[in-house]
Amino acid sequence: MNAKQIHFLKKTLRVLLWCVASTVALLLLLIILIRIPFIQNFAKDEAVDFLHGKLKTKVSLNRISIEFPKDVVLEGFYFEDQKKILYWLENV
Known part of the structure; x- marks a missing residue:
């Protein structure tokens, strides 16, 4: 693998991790808010x-x-x- 492919793979994984973490955070916020x-x-x-x-x-x-x-x-x-x-x- 060359440097461009590694950079693209790292960037893709960061974006996917950010999307998953954002979804989990929003669900937790919804669960907390609905209890108020x-x-x-x-x-x-x-x-x-x-x-x-x-x-x-x-x-x-x-x-x-x-x-x-x-x-x-x-x-x-x-x-x-x-x-x-x-x-x-x-x-x-």
Whole structure:
């Protein structure tokens, strides 16, 4: 191998390592941010607004708690059809 090939290989490996490290760092940041109650409330409000707009019916959710990797708790979830209540769950 000549010097150009070695330089190209080193540069390619650096770029690949940077991409992998950036992806892992972004995933860790996302996991850390999603555990903050302010971010969870923001996500809850956005989801409720989206469902209300999409379904044109009343949807409410008092609280959401997300703990990675396997706990998602919905408290006070209320979802109704045009004429009747479809779901009313105190704690899921």
